[in-house]
Amino acid sequence: MTLITDIRLRRVLDSRGNATVEADVLTESGGFGRGKAPSGASTGEYEAIELPANEAIAKAREEALPRLIGEVHAGNQRDVDAALHAADGTDDFSGIGANSAVAISMAAAKAGADVLGAPLYQHLGGTFRGNEYPTPLGNIIGGGEHAADATNIQEFLAAPVGAPSVEEAVFANAAVHQEVHDILADRDLPAGKGDEGAWAPSVSDDEAFEIMDEAVETVADDFGFAISFGLDVAGAELYDDEADGYVYDDGVKSTEEQIEYIAGKVEEYDLVYVEDPLDENDYEAFADLTAQVGDQTLVCGDDLFVTNVERLQAGINADAGNSILIKPNQIGTLTDAVDAIELATASGYESVVSHRSGETEDTTIAHLAVATDAPFIKTGAVGGERTAKLNELIRIEDNAV
Ligand SMILES: C=C(OP(=O)(O)O)C(=O)O
Numbered sequence: 001m002t003l004i005t006d007i008r009l010r011r012v013l014d015s016r017g018n019a020t021v022e023a024d025v026l027t028e029s030g031g032f033g034r035g036k037a038p039s040g041a042s043t044g045e046y047e048a049i050e051l052p053a054n055e056a057i058a059k060a061r062e063e064a065l066p067r068l069i070g071e072v073h074a075g076n077q078r079d080v081d082a083a084l085h086a087a088d089g090t091d092d093f094s095g096i097g098a099n100s101a102v103a104i105s106m107a108a109a110k111a112g113a114d115v116l117g118a119p120l121y122q123h124l125g126g127t128f129r130g131n132e133y134p135t136p137l138g139n140i141i142g143g144g145e146h147a148a149d150a151t152n153i154q155e156f157l158a159a160p161v162g163a164p165s166v167e168e169a170v171f172a173n174a175a176v177h178q179e180v181h182d183i184l185a186d187r188d189l190p191a192g193k194g195d196e197g198a199w200a201p202s203v204s205d206d207e208a209f210e211i212m213d214e215a216v217e218t219v220a221d222d223f224g225f226a227i228s229f230g231l232d233v234a235g236a237e238l239y240d241d242e243a244d245g246y247v248y249d250d251g252v253k254s255t256e257e258q259i260e261y262i263a264g265k266v267e268e269y270d271l272v273y274v275e276d277p278l279d280e281n282d283y284e285a286f287a288d289l290t291a292q293v294g295d296q297t298l299v300c301g302d303d304l305f306v307t308n309v310e311r312l313q314a315g316i317n318a319d320a321g322n323s324i325l326i327k328p329n330q331i332g333t334l335t336d337a338v339d340a341i342e343l344a345t346a347s348g349y350e351s352v353v354s355h356r357s358g359e360t361e362d363t364t365i366a367h368l369a370v371a372t373d374a375p376f377i378k379t380g381a382v383g384g385e386r387t388a389k390l391n392e393l394i395r396i397e398d399n400a401v
């Protein structure tokens with residue numbers, strides 16, 4: 001029933017206005033699924049390779065489609081993804097492009113779910129999955145590679161840890177976003193938005209910490225539950241080999257100073273989440289910070305682990321971090337992403353399923369987070385390509401998909 005009978009690939013727009021790959025998968029019994037590849041800006045050095053959309057489409061048509069159409073069942077996700085790897089023939093999807101691979105992988109999963117008549121999260125997670133919903137981490141203030149002339153730290157993320165439901169959590173994050181707008185207006189600080197819809201004011205990181213703290217407290221009082229906050233430092237973007245340290249507007253921090261700085265902020269603001277606080281090649285520094293604050297906060301590897309089981313295993317061996325960011329396009333297929341989540345869970349690491357800064361209206365990651373019982377999902381706070389996932393989570397919670 002789920003035998004793949006056709007795959008169509010096309011170029012569509014992402015949220016930055018760049019071209020990305022959209023895949024349609026059709027099955028023998030009329031099942032249909034559509035997936036779109038997102039795209040990063042602060043990409044990790046070890047990520048799977050995204051090709052220009054036209055090139056990725058041409059390569060996938062030539063190499064992958066003959067191995068999938070009439071050959072593989074969309075309901076067997078591991079077979080679909082193994083065929084994508086075989087068609088690619090490299091370690092990093094540079095043959096057909098991770099953008100073609102992930103679009104086809106997600107489209108096949110949706111086609112499989114369509115034939116089964118089940119929601120995607122049910123197809124991916126099975127009937128024995130847990131009944132947890134992820135807490136959404138909402139990007140509220142940001143800079144780094146996502147906005148010019150703004151904070152050095154890439155993302156200040158609201159974390160509504162006390163929310164009684166996904167719906168309340170999503171609305172709390174939107175309220176924090178609005179509250180920050182009001183605080184910025186009171187301080188006469190004009191702000192545009194970065195790639196993910198976060199405010200991108202020209203303020204110091206210290207001022208951004210203060211503003212976040214004030215905003216989450218105000219909204220927590222209004223909503224009546226705890227809201228904390230966290231960071232994506234995107235440390236690899238700040239680290240500079242020549243400077244031998246982390247380059248901030250107000251000076252360079254050595255690795256030891258960076259560890260001390262982040263540990264200090266975890267204490268001062270009770271941060272619940274710190275992503276990529278250090279460079280993507282520095283397992284040792286991650287381990288040092290984790291030893292200091294890992295019992296208080298999630299120390300999450302994004303560019304460090306790139307959703308890759310080998311890099312995650314190296315981190316587990318080194319006690320580096322205690323959680324992993326999961327971005328399916330960073331590794332190329334849903335199977336690889338789920339393998340990383342399973343290794344993380346088995347090793348006591350938490351998984352945080354994530355969007356990219358360049359996004360589409362695709363909602364697969366909302367389903368993946370629920371399917372795998374991920375405790376957090378990072379998918380913005382506002383903006384159509386972000387609310388596509390947030391609203392889908394609300395629907396999943398409401399049994400309305
Ligand atoms: C979402 C992120 O940004 P990008 O997609 O640019 O890597 C991130 O760094 O976590």
Ligand SMILES: [Mg+2]
Pocket residue numbers: 232234275276302303
């Ligand atoms: Mg990151």
